[in-house]
Amino acid sequence: MDHNYSETSQKIKAAESLKPSHPQSVKSGFKEPKIIKYTGGVSLASGERGGLVFQRLNNVSTFQKIFQASNALPVHLKKGRNDELIYKGLMTASVVSLVVAAFSIYKLAMPSRPK
Secondary structure, three states: OOEEEEOOOOEEEEOOOOOOOOHHHOOOOOOOOOOOOOOOOEEOOOOOEEOOOOOOOOOHHHHHHHHOOOOOOOHHHOOOHHHHHHHHHHHHHHHHHHHHHHHHHHHHHOOOOOO
16 A cells, blocks of 8 residues: 655655456557577578577586585586686685784784884
8 A cells, every 4th residue: 555745734644545457457459579590690601690509519517516526525626627627726825915914904903113
């Protein structure tokens, strides 16, 4: 239920009810939405317009075998040595940055004494 605030009487009163729309009052000439095919601006060698065409291997089954293997590795390390190197590098960088931040805070909190 909607309400309106009347500034003259300084009260909240119920708004006038809206008439519900009935399907009989809607026009019967309903049109289905137009289906638009996205061609992506790709033209085939024959000159006809085509959709996006990719000539690429489907690697889904390969990745399913890799990631669903039960080898007790976390998912971010399952693809091998490169993932392990990236992970260790990021962890090292984060520890180094924490040490630098702590040292900077210490230097700001404890300035050097004038001689």
